[in-house]
Amino acid sequence: MDIEKIASKSSLITPELEEQLRGVLGKLTSEAQMVCVADLSEKSSMEMAELLRHIAGLSDHLSCQFYEPQEAKETLPELDSSLLPATGIYKQGSYTGIAFHGVTGGKEMNSLLLALYNIAGPGQEIDKRIQKKLQKLSHKVEIKIFVSLACHHCAQQVITCQQMAAESEMIEARMIDARLYPHLVEEYKIERIPMTIINDREPLMGTKSMEEMYQVMKSCK
Numbered sequence: 062m063d064i065e066k067i068a069s070k071s072s073l074i075t076p077e078l079e080e081q082l083r084g085v086l087g088k089l090t091s092e093a094q095m096v097c098v099a100d101l102s103e104k105s106s107m108e109m110a111e112l113l114r115h116i117a118g119l120s121d122h123l124s125c126q127f128y129e130p131q132e133a134k135e136t137l138p139e140l141d142s143s144l145l146p147a148t149g150i151y152k153q154g155s156y157t158g159i160a161f162h163g164v165t166g167g168k169e170m171n172s173l174l175l176a177l178y179n180i181a182g183p184g185q186e187i188d189k190r191i192q193k194k195l196q197k198l199s200h201k202v203e204i205k206i207f208v209s210l211a212c213h214h215c216a217q218q219v220i221t222c223q224q225m226a227a228e229s230e231m232i233e234a235r236m237i238d239a240r241l242y243p244h245l246v247e248e249y250k251i252e253r254i255p256m257t258i259i260n261d262r263e264p265l266m267g268t269k270s271m272e273e274m275y276q277v278m279k280s281c282k
Contacts, residue, residue, distance in 0.1 A: 064114075066101055069243065071115040073108065073166045079119065085174050086120040088097040093181035094151040095125040098142045105241060109146040109164045116173075122181055141235075144242055146231040153178050158226040163238025164230040167210035172236060176219060178228040187228060191271045198231040200282045204274075207239045207249070207256045215255040218268045232278070 074082065095113045099106035133142040140147045146160040151157060152260060157180050157245060165173040179185055184263040204222045208215035222234035239246050249258060257265040259274075260281040269277075 062129050065118045067110045067114050069114050071111040073112050073146050074115050083119050089122040089182045091181045096149045098128045098147040100145050105164050109163040117268050131175050150176050150180055158233040160235040168216040172216050175220050176223050195229040198229050200233045202278045204234040205258045207237050207251050209254050218255040
């Protein structure tokens with residue numbers, strides 16, 4: 062993909078917000094890559110691509126790579142390129158299990174920032190008991206969190222799930238902006254958000270604690 066087609070500044074980041082972002086990103090201590098699959102003819106894909114380029118330019122510890130959908134199907138099978146834009150967080154070339162389908166503007170900007178902070182920075186504190194439980198998970202867990210960018214509670218659910226993914230190689234946590242994928246709204250009968258689905262089992266409504274999430278995850282084999 063020709064990166065020159067993507068502006069290096071995002072309209073979603075004001076000068077005031079940029080200063081706040083620099084404060085968080087300035088705490089990063091290792092490298093992370095943001096990998097985005099995008100169709101630049103679509104507005105949402107272009108918005109996300111511009112946002113990622115802007116954020117990557119605020120830290121020497123961050124980089125971004127862009128792929129066209131067909132290319133991604135062959136080289137990035139771990140990312141669902143059927144739901145564009147699709148962005149995955151990688152560390153040392155390996156997928157961390159943290160992904161975003163949609164544009165992480167609005168309230169979801171915090172979930173992207175904290176995902177980077179947990180992967181490439183000191184990370185958020187986590188209860189040691191929960192940490193041990195997560196690290197002992199022996200089966201794969203896929204978490205889909207359906208959100209709206211205007212939702213006041215959605216970002217916290219995404220942050221909780223993706224922090225768990227940062228702690229365990231067995232967990233994948235994907236934010237999905239419901240408004241962009243009406244076929245999923247119909248398939249999963251989404252009426253309220255946030256709605257969280259673990260391994261395509263019964264949906265969980267609202268925000269949940271890590272302990273509540275773990276209790277469901279351990280039985281969803």
